[in-house]
Structure formats: structure tokens, C-alpha cells
Amino acid sequence: MTISADHAAPGQTAQGRQSPDHIEEPRNEGPVAEAVRKFGITAEDYMLPARHQIQMVDQDGNLKPHSEQGAEPGHEYPLPGDEELLAAYEQLVVGRRVNDQNSALVRQGRMAVYPSSHGQEACQVAAALCLSEGDWLFPTYRDSVAVMTRGVDPVQTMTLFRGDWHSGYDPAKHKVGIQCTPLTTQLLHAVGVAHAAKLRGEDTVVLAMCGDGATSEGDFHEALNFAAVFHLPVVFFVQNNQYAISVPLAHQSVAPSLAHKAVGYGMAGERVDGNDVVALLAVLDRAVKLAREGSGPLLVEAHTYRMQAHTNADDATRYRQDSEVAQWVARDPLTRMRTYLTDKGLLDDDGESRIAEKAEAVATQLRNGLSDDVPVDPQDLFKYVFSTPTPQLKEQSALLADELARDASAGASTNPESAK
């Protein structure tokens, strides 16, 4: 085949041959070109994930030798500082307590539903801790622990699942998007927030979360492509917990890994052990830093496991074996971190009990907050549909008010107790 000079791809000669040591420039001068210059590697080597997932602390809590952590040129990850690791461990313990407390509250009928992130707490914690104050987080319904780690009040976070409103916190105040249910639709909101910030010259980074099954959705594709085309500082963080309700990853994708999808959009991808909070912090901290410096967007895939059923309404025994779950018990993110920090002399019994007390305080806050029977105001139905209710909504609001007033007076006339 003859390729004319006019149609030669960048990096190719008119003969269509590529010199072997040529570092191929990406088609657009953009984030990838900048990273290629920065790290002195090819665009492909920057965009493709390292050959192995990044893991720094093994499942027994031992720090791995640097040569075995999965790092490669252009994919180097320094060990996070002790203070950051201790803070992360504290949040891991709190997160686990929150997950188990909420599942108990569902069993007691005090919450309608709770999609637990039990087993995924390392991802939850790292996703929030890698961000600075001015940054934004876009969570899904399973990311309550990330939302709380970001500083949102636990009871406000649970409003959605208690069922008295669709969201209980102010996204703008906390820079945390609503916990999103329609899969990957929130990734585009993340792209928009980042785009607006970039146009104003702000250095905001946005981290957007989704799961493995969600990568099949069209909005996943559109969001990654938009972020890449507009050179936006977004870190797409995929928690690959192996299941989309009942359907295993093999039925969603036959890509070499989800992180490999990045190269198709012209962005960098990386795989990380999703139960190793040390590696997660290292990878996400770097991704956020690169995004802030203009080398974004990036895609990070964390390999983890949903230890419990999809929600309380799901029966996981119908689609997976207990033996599979048992393998992941050994990879628990909390126990390995506890061993690592204890062995390193950073955590002792006093530290443990202080952290346990803190976790218990949050659990108590949840129990108290969610046992309160918060009165709901039926007029809230109409108040927020528009900034100013339409004449039609005013009519409907009056209709309901009248209905309730009649019910109340009927109750008062038939029930002498309530008339007092």
C-alpha cells in the first residue's frame, strides 16, 4: 500500500515507516505531549498502564521491595508519608464501622437500603484523601464512605438511603456531587465542573468515581473522550469490584484491563491494588498532581472486591461461591494496613483504641441520627421543582394542603385525644 506524504500519520515518514527510536508525538499538542517530554518515554508507554498493577503493601502487611511494586519509568510512585498513612488508616476503620453500622440499620428497618462498600474502604478513603479543599468529588451510590471521608456529615450522607429526600447535603458547599444512581452520568458532570474551572483559570481537580460494570455505559465513553479532547483535569477512578450486581466483569469487557481503555482516549491509565491503601494513595496522589499540572485527564482502575451483596435486597449466593469471597477476606484492606503500621511502629494499642473510639462515635451519630423520626414536610414536594413554583404547582400544593387540613380536622372531630 502506498501512503502519500499528505496522509502520513505524525511520526511517520512519507514511506509510512517509523524510525525505531522515534518518540511519537500525539496528534494534538496536549497533556500527553507534555507528559512525554516530562518523563522521556513514548506516548504509548505513558498512556498504557504499567505491566503489573501497582501494589506496595502485600496482603500480609509487608512493604514490597521497590522492584516488585509494579513501577516503571514514567509510572513511578513514591511511598506516601507516615502522617498521610495514619490518617488513611483512621478513615479505613471509621469507614468499615460506617458500612457495618448502616447494614445493621437496614436490617432494623431504619434505612430503606444501603449499598455497602465493605471490602472497598481503601478505595473510598483514598478517593477522598487525595483531593485538596478546592477540588471536587463525584461519587456513586456505593461511595458513602468516600463522601463522609470528604467531610460531609454522616447523617446528611445517609438521607438518600433513609428515604426522606434524594440527597441530604449541599454539593456546592462540600464540592461533592450528589451520590449518583444512573451509572456514569455523573462522570459528565465531573467533566463540566472541571471545564468551568479551567475556563476561569482555577486549578481545581475533579475525581469521578464509577464501577467496573459502569464502564459499559455510553456516558463512560463520552465523559472520558470529552475530558481528553478538552484537556481537563479529571481523574476517572474505577473501582473494579468484579461484579455489576450479579454479572462478573468478563461479561462486561474483554479489554486487557479497564485501565487499558485510557489509551483509546489519549489519556494515561494505571492499575492499582484496590485493597492496598498505600498504593492507592500513591497512585491517586500522583494522578491528582499530574492533572493539576495540566497532564490530565487520567484513568485509574482499582482491583478490589464487593464483599457483601449488591444491597440488602440482593442474594449474592445465587451468582458466586463462598470460596471466592473467602479468598478476598485474606486481602482485607484494614488488616494489612494495621499489620503494616504496627510493624512500622506507627500504631500501638493506644492509637488503636483512640481510632476505635472515633469510629464508634460516628456509628453512634448514625444510630441516633437515623433513629430520629424526622418529620417530612409534604409541601417540600412542590417547593424545589423550579426556583419559583409555577401556577400549576401552586394549585397542586394548595390541593394537598387542603386535603391534609380536612384529614386533620376529620381526625380531630373523631378523635377527642387529638383535639386537646
Place this chain on the structure above:
Amino acid sequence: MSTATSAVNGNVSSATARAAASAAATAEATGPQPVTMAKALNTAMADAMHADKSVLVFGEDVGMLGGVFRITDGLTKTFGEQRCFDTPLAESGIVGMAVGMAMNGMRPVVEMQFDAFAYPAFQQIVSHVAKMHNRTKGALKLPMVIRVPYAGGIGGVEHHCDSSESYYAHTAGLKVYAPATVADAYRMLREAIDSDDPVMFMEPKKLYWSKDMVDLEALRDQHAANTAAGTSTEGRAAVARPGTDATLIAYGPSVPTALAAAAAAAEEGRSLEVIDVRSIVPFDDETVCASVRKTGRAVVIAEAHGFASVSSEIVARVQERCFHHLAAPIRRVTGFDVPYPAPKLEHYYLPGVDRILDAVDDLQWED
């Protein structure tokens, strides 16, 4: 000569504007000029972008090309590629990104290239655009406009002529506007961009090149004055032509057809009032019902399929509110309940003057 005025704020209706314009055209070329709806929409966006730096325009081919209908012509040149730009070809992406931008201080105005090309964005529109304000109890407002060139009459091939307004009107939390005149196109787009609520802005594409005598400078001043005074005609219908015998209720592309039917009826001695709904959501029950109570008869005209549509809703609302004033059942002239027809068949499908006059004839005049 018509002396119609709208129900609201004394704004002149298109009929009055045209009357005034024809007088002015014989005098100096100042004041009202022949202006297309396309130019009015373009000017509205340019003026809004001048007035507020947070107003952004994006979509498919809206940049250097100026949009396939040229409605965004020159905006990139005037305001730069950061404020009017092309996106990848993905409607959900366009609307979803606009949601995030609106969450973060911008006022995006996005273009869906054609009515039926907007459907990939439907999930974003229904699940997020319409609900974000309610879901967050007003903490997050989404001041964004989704412009949709819509409806038929241009001989377009399949997927280029849908009347999709009923989908949006059925979704709580969306405002739905459909201008029919050049002046309203300017006024209503400015109001839509100023709105703190999301607006589906349905542009009748067959009217893009229709001209009215319009003074854009005066409209700009009026908008500024309305903004300063906190008054606006937002959400109000207009009396497009006054009459006494029956009311034709129409919006968007059907308004000129209704006006033509009223003109023809006048020659036969029947006085028809034409109401231009303008804002489908919120709906101006007051203006519509005042007219029907006065005339006692009504025909609703819309290009969209009649079944489970905006036209069904209008009939239901008017019947509930005006039953004792009605001399005859309310009739509808709508598109048939068939997929939008191929170009050579569309004239059978679209509501036309004769079909409207037949419906008027059926309003039990002998009883």
C-alpha cells in the same frame, strides 16, 4: 388594521409589530427592520454573552461553521473559542457537561443539532437536568438552555423533523418554550438564558428564515429594562390575533398556520382569536382560559402527534376550567399518530389551514 396587544405588559403582538413595521418601512430605515428568526436568536445569544461572561455556547458544528442552521454564526469569532465551541459528536456528553458547568457557575446554552438527535441526551435531561434543583432542595441550580431546532415543514428526511416537545413537557422540572415570532425568539431566548431553571428551547426550524419587522435595539433595551425592574413576560401566552367567535390555541410552528386560518375565516365572516402559547411549561392557563371563556369555542393546533401530547394537555386543562363556557367540545388539529412522514408525504400530515377551518366548522354553530 389589527390593534392586537398581548395579555401581558402591553407587549405588542406579532400582528401589531407587522402592522407598525409596514408603516415604518415606508418611512426611514430606522427602528423596525426586516429580521429573520435566525438573526433574532443569534443576536439574543450574542447580547447574553456580552452581558454575562458565564454564558457559554457549545454543541456540534456551532463554532466556525455557525451551526447547521447558522444560528450561532459569528459567536466564536466575536467571543473566542473558549465561549463558543464545538464538542465531540455526542449529545449526552454535551448536555452532561453542561450540567457540570451549570453546577460550577456557568450558564451554558447548548445546541442539539436536530430534534431527533437529542435523544441520546434524554437520560441526562430527564434524570439530572430536570431534577438537580429538586434533589438538592434548591442548593444546586442549573441555569442552562438546551436549544432544539424542532418540528417539520422543511422537507427534512427521517430523524430531522420530530415534534419532541411533549417528552420534555411531561418531565417535571423543565421549562419548555416554543417561540413563534421573531420578536419572541429574541425575548424568550434572553429570558431562557437568564432563568435559574433549565429551559428546553424549542425552535421551529421552518420559521428560522421567516421575517418580521423588528427593532432589535428596542428589544435589547426592553430586556435590560425588564431585568432592572424585575418584570418579565416569562411564562405568559399572547393574543396573536383578537377575535370573538372561537379561539385557536397554537404554539411554535403552528402559530403562523393558525393566523392564516384566522385570516381566511375572517373573509368568511368568522372572527377567530389566536392564542400563541409561547411557554408550554409553565403554562399560562389565565390567558388561554380568558379567551375560551370569551369565545366559547376552541381548537388546539399542534404539529406533534395528538395522542398523549401537549395538545391533549391543553384540551384537558381548558375543559376543566371552562366547561360551562363551552358551546362545543374542544377540537384538535394535530399530526397523525404515525412516525414523522417522508418529505413527499409531510403535507398530508401537518395541520393546515383547511383542516383547521374544517375543525372550526365542526364547533356546533347551529346548536
